[in-house]
Amino acid sequence: xxxxxxxxxxxxxxxxxxxxxxxxxxxxxxxxxxxxxxxxxxxxxxxxxxxxxxxxxxxxxxxxxxxxxxxxxxxxxxxxxxxxxxxxxxxxxxxxxxxxxxxxxxxxxxxxxxxxxxxxxxxxxxxxxxxxxxxxxxxxxxxxxxxxxxxxxxxxxxxxxxxxxxxxxxxxxxxxxxxxxxxxxxxxxxxxxxxxxxxxxxxxxxxxxxxxxxxxxxxxxxxxxxxxxxxxxxxxxxxxxxxxxxxxxxxxxxxxxxxxxxxxxxxxxxxxxxxxxxxxxxxxxxxxxxxxxxxx
Numbered sequence: 001x002x003x004x005x006x007x008x009x010x011x012x013x014x015x016x017x018x019x020x021x022x023x024x025x026x027x028x029x030x031x032x033x034x035x036x037x038x039x040x041x042x043x044x045x046x047x048x049x050x051x052x053x054x055x056x057x058x059x060x061x062x063x064x065x066x067x068x069x070x071x072x073x074x075x076x077x078x079x080x081x082x083x084x085x086x087x088x089x090x091x092x093x094x095x096x097x098x099x100x101x102x103x104x105x106x107x108x109x110x111x112x113x114x115x116x117x118x119x120x121x122x123x124x125x126x127x128x129x130x131x132x133x134x135x136x137x138x139x140x141x142x143x144x145x146x147x148x149x150x151x152x153x154x155x156x157x158x159x160x161x162x163x164x165x166x167x168x169x170x171x172x173x174x175x176x177x178x179x180x181x182x183x184x185x186x187x188x189x190x191x192x193x194x195x196x197x198x199x200x201x202x203x204x205x206x207x208x209x210x211x212x213x214x215x216x217x218x219x220x221x222x223x224x225x226x227x228x229x230x231x232x233x234x235x236x237x238x239x240x241x242x243x244x245x246x247x248x249x250x251x252x253x254x255x256x257x258x259x260x261x262x263x264x265x266x267x268x269x270x271x272x273x274x275x276x277x278x279x280x281x282x283x284x285x286x287x288x289x290x291x292x293x294x295x296x
Contacts, residue, residue: 016095017078020088023059034085035065039114041081042067048073051103053074054110068100101171123163129154131161149211164214177210185261191271200265200291210289212261221280227268233280245276251278257273258284265291 019038023029034054042050049068056062065080074248082089102108123265127141143155150171152163181192190206191197215223219231221273228236240248251274253256258279262272269276270291 014068014070014097014100015075015092015093016066016068016099017075017082017092018064020090021055021065021084021201022061022063024061025059025204030065030087032061034087036114038082038085038087039065041085042078043094046076047071049103050077051108052112052114053108054112057110060083068095117172122171123154127160130155131156131158139238178212180212180261181209182186182206182289185263187287195271196264197270197291200270201294205294210291210293212287212289213290214285215262215264216285217279217283220286221277223264223267224270224273224276224280233277236277237281247274248281250279251275252282254278258286261287261289263291264288284296 018030019035019099021030022035027272028241039050042048044066047069051064051066051068053064054062055064067074069078079089099115103111106113123144125143127142129139129141131139137158139156139158140160141154141156145153145155145160147153147162149167151167152160152171154163156242172215182201223234224233225231228239230236230239237245237248251260255258260272260275262276263270272288276286
């Protein structure tokens with residue numbers, strides 16, 4: 001008899017706590033938003049499988065929520081979460097493995113699934129992807145980078161591939177929502193025709209909007225040191241004549257320096273070197289537009 005009881009106990013390892021349902025027809029039912037918050041909370045508790053079901057076919061607006069678990073620690077966490085949100089327990093019962101498996105697979109009648117956040121799978125060098133118009137061209141990940149909008153890019157043996165088709169707003173650089181045209185930026189006073197600026201810009205592109213982005217102070221320094229092949233910012237200052245040093249000093253004294261806009265392309269400053277140098281000396285960020293965006 002004891003052996004039989006042991007076998008039965010071993011098979012019924014999981015338990016379920018069911019909470020009072022959402023049902024617009026009853027005043028003492030759980031509030032729908034509160035139930036959703038509890039569902040999200042249950043998703044974060046280790047060892048808990050939340051089971052959220054919609055029963056509108058039987059009673060309009062009715063939704064049930066339960067928590068499946070198998071150890072006391074999980075049970076305590078579930079009850080604590082319910083108490084904090086003011087959700088009442090309706091019943092507690094044992095459930096079998098098949099019941100649990102169906103919950104994991106999302107196969108229960110009316111089972112709902114929703115998350116507040118999404119964690120993309122981790123990718124690593126050597127992972128394989130399928131690219132191309134029909135997503136049937138295999139490629140191997142060789143590294144990772146970001147585009148000018150701070151969106152993730154996969155470097156593969158067959159070229160660079162955007163990880164996400166849409167742009168994720170929260171990843172975009174500060175001020176990326178602001179745009180300006182070169183016509184607005186220069187007001188018609190463009191660089192001379194022999195300047196590098198015109199290697200990147202055609203007359204027809206002067207009215208194209210460009211994203212105004214913020215270059216952090218350490219990146220300003222890195223770009224200048226690389227461009228002038230210098231070891232220190234002071235080395236660049238020493239290259240300037242008296243007139244140029246006065247221009248830089250004037251920018252240093254300008255309280256609105258960080259709001260000024262410089263022009264870059266291919267990781268080089270095309271116009272605004274004095275402003276960038278002043279920002280590097282003061283240790284402040286500066287805004288910029290990237291002419292490479294015209295080719296996008």
